[in-house]
Amino acid sequence: MTKKSLATAALTLLALVGMSMSAMAETVVKIGNVEPLSGPSASVGQQGKNAREMAVEEINAAGGIKSLGGAKLELIYADSKSDPNVGVTETERLINTDKVNIVTGCWNSGVTYPATAVAERYGVPFVVPVSVRDTITERGFKYVFRIAAKDSWWTRDQFTFLKDMKDEFGTELKTVAFVYENGDWGTGFAAQWKTLAEEAGYEIVLDEPYPSAATDLTPVVTKIRRAKPDVLLLTSNAADAVLITNTLADYKVSPKVILGSGGGHADPTFISGTSDNSKFMFDIVEWETDVNKPGAKETNDKYKAKYGSNLTGEAVDAYVAMYVIADALERAGSLEPAKIRDALATTDLKTGPAAIVAYDSIKFDATGQNENAALAIVQINDLGQGLERITVWPKTSRRADYTPVFPMPQK
């Protein structure tokens, strides 16, 4: 090989590298998001959308994915209308037509369940911020990763909370009532509550599903009033959570503990819709604005200034999902699905904006479930600045100087 040809080769190589570099600089990573943007869960879908947008703006402003030559993230949305059939169609479309590199979604467990199966079939990584149904990560799938806790952890923590509070405050809690929306989510929770309550030796005085589109919940509330439970466990969507809380207050039903399961109780409009009626209620969440994590307050302030409401646990999971994806892409250094998948599987994210979650780190187990996904329980109370949600459990995360009002005062 002559010197000249060597030089040519070197030049060509350089040009090639340069070209590929410039090509990479324009690389866009497409993230498909299947969310309920219309229909009954539109409110949650919108929050998830806002949170994703804010995260992606931050990531792109900070230079995108550096290992991919500063590739920018691009969000593509699809509306599931909370309908599994639509969710499946849209997931397929995002994968085949929009050629997305990663899919996220879908909030409604009923939609996530079949939609993740589609992604698995095509071998496209699917990051689930929140969808509680246990079985989503229990099918031996390789491409599905969930950030939030699954429903058996939610119900387990609800009962651990009750036990811890009983011990801490020396309150007798003997009877328990289950009241839940008659959907996939509520009935799933109730089935697990039943086992847990029996194990913990509670007497179940009421086990009442109700239609979540109910026009009147007075009959359910009178039933609770007559059953006189010590503990009232609720699983409600948005409109019914407000309706049931107001009706409980109207009829002066006051169990020692009212404990929600997120969802409607965590909706930003819940407190404004119920005002004083929700005071002293407890709710289980993935995240709360008062969480003792660096950056949490700033992120929430930014979000609130931008979209006008506090971050909810569900929105935080969506926000964090973007950082989990960015982190995995950074380590994968490739858009090959299998490489992204492997990078996701070895995620161990402790720092950066994603660390605002209440979890010690985000780390997926063999099934794709975030093994550190933890939950917190909050109490709604007014400390002089209007009603707010105050973290009370686990005790290690309890807001400094706050003593929970336990049991709830009788009316």
Add this chain to the structure above:
Amino acid sequence: MDLIFLLQDVINGILMGSIYGLVALGLTLVFGVLKIINFAHGSFLMVGMYVAYWIVAYTGLHPYLALFLVAPIMYFFGYQMQQWLIRPIFVAERDVREPITVIIVTTGVWYVLDNLALLLFGPDYRALSPNPLKGEMIEIGEILISTPKLFGFIITVLTAAGLYWFLLKTRMGRAIRATSLDRDAASLMGISQWKIFNVAFGIGTAIAGIAAVVLVPVYNVYPTVGVPFDVKSFVIVVLGGLGSIPGALLGGVIIGLIESIGPNFMTSTWTEAIVYGLFLLVLFFKPSGLFGQKYDW
């Protein structure tokens, strides 16, 4: 079951049922005159609730005073709706007495209104504020009665009585009744059929507005709030007899009672099944309903 419990349930059932009846009243009036089912009735209720909500939010008026603004606005809204959307169908299908296409057009109106509300106001659940009636209860020993619902009951009775008086005693009311009985004969008598249709549709919508005002203090406002009331109203009007005013009220109360007494014996999800079951039984065995005229089906 304790007697006092039963009494409480009966009171709750009658109060809530009367509000259902008020919602259904507008639907049954429109059917009685135009012989069509307005599938957008629940959306009209939703529109009324937003109108009431915004009026109260901006002016701070007592919700019941807002009634005097909401009802005329809704009357105008319904009047124009009939003039521009429903009338052309009657014109196009002159030879059909009950054009089925109206069901489709009103369903289209339903989709447009509900989603327009979503587009304009977002999916938020809005609670009335200021709300002087929030959580107001009357206590009689063990029995608790919701004050806004009691007012709802009174407004329902007054509205129904007023409508009755209007139909029986006024000139326009008599013209409406004549048209509902035989529109061709009424036309021959010099009554303008279109004018009557517009007025009847306007009144039906105004009644939805009244129902909206009654509901706003106890209920949240959101884009799809009308849907559960829609289906319920269909059940009620068939139960009471399509086109019958006392039928709508009684139908509403029956549904209210099933919903409030039923849960003593079963979970509240099953009471829904009982309601539909009863509805089908009435359809099979007495399709004219409790008060409907045999002539109408």
Add this chain to the structure above:
Amino acid sequence: MTPQSFKKTGLALLVLTALALPLILRSPTYLHILIMLYLYAYMTTTWNLVGGFAGVLPLGHSVFVGIGAYTSTVLWLQWGISPWIGMLVGGCLAGFVAYLIGKPTLKMRGAYFALATMAFVEGVRVIVENVDQLGPFKLNGPRGLNIPPLPAGEGSLLAFQFATKEPYYYIILFMLMGVVYLTWRLSRSKLGYSLSAGGEEPEAAEALGVNVAKCKVTAMVLSAFLTALAGTFLAQMTLFIYPKSVLTLDLSFELAFIALIGGRGSLAGPIIGALMLRPVTEFSRIYLSATLPGMHLILLGVILIVVMLYQPRGLSEPLTRLFNRLQDRICSTKTGGAK
């Protein structure tokens, strides 16, 4: 070219195009959209047997879709009976239910029949949502039923599951062609004539000795049987069914919309309607819902209103006129303008 042969050529071209489409259109997304389009055209054609020919407005046909979906799925999950057999069992069950419900309700007029069918589907949905187990059959209440998917890349005719979209495409295409042919034969049969006579002028038809009620019930049973087959197909496509996905008013309404937009009681109506409405709903949802939530449904509502105001008999009428004009022109030029 005679009008007769013109029509035949056109039809043959249409069928050939449909058969060849998967060879050109490789994208699973578009195939999926086409499959759903055919599925809706199929369900609307079977709806049309009652809603079009018998002159009433059924708003509860999703109950038959649900019966079909649930029957084949339960049989497959609990006893491993092939969905193909489950499909027929579901069809028969739906036909039986249609007989029970149709006999009393088909005597009713207009609004009453529409409301009765609506109440029936709502009632069935509420019951299914409330029971986890009906006798020996596990329905799993509101959580619904999952059909475990075969391992990735595998397909089985017996299990009615395929790795690619093409088999689904051809199955539903043949189902659609079959049901259109059946409707065509039916519309020329004694039953067909009696039905349309009974739909338009029931008193006159009765006077001529046509048992209108009996004809309507027969049409309803047939329609239910065929609709239930689509239910099984839908379940096998999505592998997941639950009460709010198959037993809903939304689905029932959509079938009625497609039929009315296309043209009730006409053979091409359901296909024209599905061709019009399905892409509009799909594409407007895809491109509009992220930026303008709910816009796709506003659009759907506006289309419904506009078509009903200007073409209350549906779009097949003006399209037929257009087709006839085209046919006249082509046939007349070929035969030298002779009429």
